[in-house]
Amino acid sequence: MKIAVLAGDGIGPEIVAQAVRVLDALRTDGLGIELEYGLVGGCAVDATGEPYPEATHRLTSQADAVLLGAVGGPQYDALPREQRPERGLLAIRKKLNLFANLRPAILYPELANASSLKYDVVAGLDIMIVRELTGDIYFGEPRGIEMRNGEYVGFNTMIYSETEIRRIAHVAFRAALKRQGKLCSVDKMNVLECTQLWRDVVTEVAKEYPQVSLSHMLVDNAAMQLVRNPKQFDVIVTGNMFGDILSDEASMLTGSIGMLPSASLDDNNKGLYEPIHGSAPDIAGKDAANPLATILSVAMMLRYTFNQEEAAKRIENAVKKVLAAGYRTKDIDEAGMKSVGTKVMGDTVLAML
Amino acid sequence: MKIAVLAGDGIGPEIVAQAVRVLDALRTDGLGIELEYGLVGGCAVDATGEPYPEATHRLTSQADAVLLGAVGGPQYDALPREQRPERGLLAIRKKLNLFANLRPAILYPELANASSLKYDVVAGLDIMIVRELTGDIYFGEPRGIEMRNGEYVGFNTMIYSETEIRRIAHVAFRAALKRQGKLCSVDKMNVLECTQLWRDVVTEVAKEYPQVSLSHMLVDNAAMQLVRNPKQFDVIVTGNMFGDILSDEASMLTGSIGMLPSASLDDNNKGLYEPIHGSAPDIAGKDAANPLATILSVAMMLRYTFNQEEAAKRIENAVKKVLAAGYRTKDIDEAGMKSVGTKVMGDTVLAML
Numbered sequence A, B: 001m002k003i004a005v006l007a008g009d010g011i012g013p014e015i016v017a018q019a020v021r022v023l024d025a026l027r028t029d030g031l032g033i034e035l036e037y038g039l040v041g042g043c044a045v046d047a048t049g050e051p052y053p054e055a056t057h058r059l060t061s062q063a064d065a066v067l068l069g070a071v072g073g074p075q076y077d078a079l080p081r082e083q084r085p086e087r088g089l090l091a092i093r094k095k096l097n098l099f100a101n102l103r104p105a106i107l108y109p110e111l112a113n114a115s116s117l118k119y120d121v122v123a124g125l126d127i128m129i130v131r132e133l134t135g136d137i138y139f140g141e142p143r144g145i146e147m148r149n150g151e152y153v154g155f156n157t158m159i160y161s162e163t164e165i166r167r168i169a170h171v172a173f174r175a176a177l178k179r180q181g182k183l184c185s186v187d188k189m190n191v192l193e194c195t196q197l198w199r200d201v202v203t204e205v206a207k208e209y210p211q212v213s214l215s216h217m218l219v220d221n222a223a224m225q226l227v228r229n230p231k232q233f234d235v236i237v238t239g240n241m242f243g244d245i246l247s248d249e250a251s252m253l254t255g256s257i258g259m260l261p262s263a264s265l266d267d268n269n270k271g272l273y274e275p276i277h278g279s280a281p282d283i284a285g286k287d288a289a290n291p292l293a294t295i296l297s298v299a300m301m302l303r304y305t306f307n308q309e310e311a312a313k314r315i316e317n318a319v320k321k322v323l324a325a326g327y328r329t330k331d332i333d334e335a336g337m338k339s340v341g342t343k344v345m346g347d348t349v350l351a352m353l
């Protein structure tokens, strides 16, 4: 199991360090894990001038999986477009063909208070958002800013092919099969032809999954229903742009985005794994970040890329025990709990493993 | 004051009837109000084959303001794209140049329980979303579904010109001036060039409004922040597509979309006024719909198109009194309140006027 480790910027190195300790522990217990380190994001720009340097691409191409911390920081905001840290993220997704972004939004019972929603509305929440990640308006051409009739216009192209829609639909249906068997596809077919095709293709793919009950929802309604009654959802599948918005909305329903991992997979289950939260430059280097989302990303990696369900569960159970025992980093802290820093949180997970 | 009344489909006629009674009462009290009726949406398709017939366009063109109920229903879902009821809505917006969509999300203290969010998070919520309504990917060309390399692709074009961005920015800054003086512009500039231009132009327009404090937020973050801490916002301005999603999310924070009006204005404050909720075919004809959003749309009409602030306030105060007195339609009902139907709700507002 060759894993490329890209810690990135801000709190990235701190949280990844704790996840690596978990991987080390699993290796000691017999898993054949090999780690190699590379640069991505702002730190890569600092070192090489590019957010996703060729050397990193060589590393990730040869690895079976990538563990990523987070990228970005205020010192990079003024860089030209092509050098911004998030370009590194977009490049790695596109070049490795990581088209299937799996983003669970799970509310841990111990953390139900953290949600801004009422307890009953979110207790037991467990949604999986499947977001297409290498197409849509993110990569569509033509795009740009240019002069037309004496003024600037800015434009981008939303575009999906049948092939692109079909392969992400299959991922979503298979995910639904392993869960409650309910899939909701989100589009804006009443306005956008692109998403009319989306709905048509998803409907066609559904024939191969008679056990899954498929529904369709318009994106504006989905944004509402996530607030009104999120537990109506099991798996949601949608395009890159709508998925960006809805998966962030869904994750915030839990109130604890420091707890949420993600996976981005290619056709062969090679994957990039990362916490959904950002690089949090304000708390970087202060031993204050929550490493659990990154540690849970390792669990996803073991499950999806390496088919090690048992090891994945072991990590997830360790995290549950840590929460049950009352350990909390700042972002999820409450009165009466044991406040700990990043490292001690890592220690505690290791102890529970 | 020439008002075109387009009741539309589903509950449209019932809720508009109550709003018209309010207009009638104001006329009796001396306002020079003239009403003319027309067809839009599914009922227009039934009668003429088109969702926004030429006759209706003549009517709305000559009117100072349009009062609209709601459009759509399951019997129209199978119609070809160009005949669907919501096409009527898009056509009227575009043809009347109603580029500025104002959507307040206000939580009435009496209805705080209806929200799925915790009381403290939403108590006193009062956000104004300013959504651009005649540009963006809704109307951008090229668009369509076509064969390329042996398979179908669907595509749409997100596009904004400086002029389009500038005029909606001015509307938003002026709205902020009348409120808390805070404007948040939402874009996805880290990925979309179109919204990079958006951010640049809004930043430039800000120079003319030194009293307004402008911030920028990425759309994924905005979707999160609306859930996490919606009261951080005063006015939000964004494009047509993001505005569709965020304004629906924001309205659902209140839990009572049966209470929320909207205005869509052109350059001369001619406007279309409608509740933000849909045509609710399931309860149509049952005297169960909440007419308050439509009645509050009349208040917006008096304020924005006719500059009758006093009459607008009179309606809004009547609605507040109705709520304080405990009258509730089904959608906002609670134990211990006075359950009433659409008509009695209208009676009660008239009594409080």
Ligand SMILES: CC(C)[C@H](C(=O)O)[C@@H](O)C(=O)O
Binding pocket: A086, A089, A090, A244, B190, B191, B220
């Ligand atoms: C950083 C940005 C380009 C990225 C995206 O929009 O995809 C992020 O928001 C995400 O969801 O991973």
Ligand SMILES: CC(C)[C@H](C(=O)O)[C@@H](O)C(=O)O
Binding pocket: A190, A191, A220, B086, B089, B090, B244
């Ligand atoms: C019906 C639909 C075309 C419309 C839109 O997307 O603009 C609606 O959702 C709205 O927000 O008014």
